[in-house]
Amino acid sequence: MELSWSHRSSYFPLLLFFLAFLGYYSSCGEATQDLIERVCSKSKDPSFCTKALESDPRSRTANLAGLCQISIDLSTTNAKSTQALVTSLGKKATDKISKEIYNTCLENYTNSISVLGDCTKRLQAGDYAGVNIKASAAQTEVDTCDECFKERKLPEPPTLTNACQKEQKLCNIILVTANMLQGN
Numbered sequence: 001m002e003l004s005w006s007h008r009s010s011y012f013p014l015l016l017f018f019l020a021f022l023g024y025y026s027s028c029g030e031a032t033q034d035l036i037e038r039v040c041s042k043s044k045d046p047s048f049c050t051k052a053l054e055s056d057p058r059s060r061t062a063n064l065a066g067l068c069q070i071s072i073d074l075s076t077t078n079a080k081s082t083q084a085l086v087t088s089l090g091k092k093a094t095d096k097i098s099k100e101i102y103n104t105c106l107e108n109y110t111n112s113i114s115v116l117g118d119c120t121k122r123l124q125a126g127d128y129a130g131v132n133i134k135a136s137a138a139q140t141e142v143d144t145c146d147e148c149f150k151e152r153k154l155p156e157p158p159t160l161t162n163a164c165q166k167e168q169k170l171c172n173i174i175l176v177t178a179n180m181l182q183g184n
């Protein structure tokens with residue numbers, strides 16, 4: 001069965017649509033990669049930022065608000081795992097001062113997780129200044145945990161130090177994206 005020219009030409013619009021879709025889809029990826037680079041160039045640790053955002057498959061097609069949500073989600077996940085780490089370390093603590101510090105850190109991370117939930121609500125409402133304020137508050141909670149060890153002149157366990165530093169960097173990405181959404 002041979003196709004006539006009229007049958008072949010009826011596939012032409014479909015072929016054009018497919019090629020246009022393919023071109024659009026591939027340019028979205030390039031545009032998103034450029035966006036990730038722009039965001040991460042403004043962060044405190046561009047390499048970490050790029051790896052963090054690219055670790056989430058949603059980043060391949062995300063706009064700036066999408067990247068902000070991804071950074072909120074990454075930060076929330078990290079805060080929850082750090083909270084579990086603090087709980088574990090607190091159970092192993094033997095002296096009163098260490099237990100107090102871990103209880104304070106546990107409270108800090110509980111607050112941080114709650115505030116990060118508020119970031120999502122603010123983002124969905126288009127309140128980018130509110131996202132910025134809440135991300136700063138989450139970052140302050142992490143700082144407070146770190147400061148507890150310094151004030152009491154006790155060494156912070158390296159696993160907790162690393163988790164806190166990662167959380168700081170993730171909160172920074174939220175701040176960068178929120179500022180960019182505000183036009184800053």
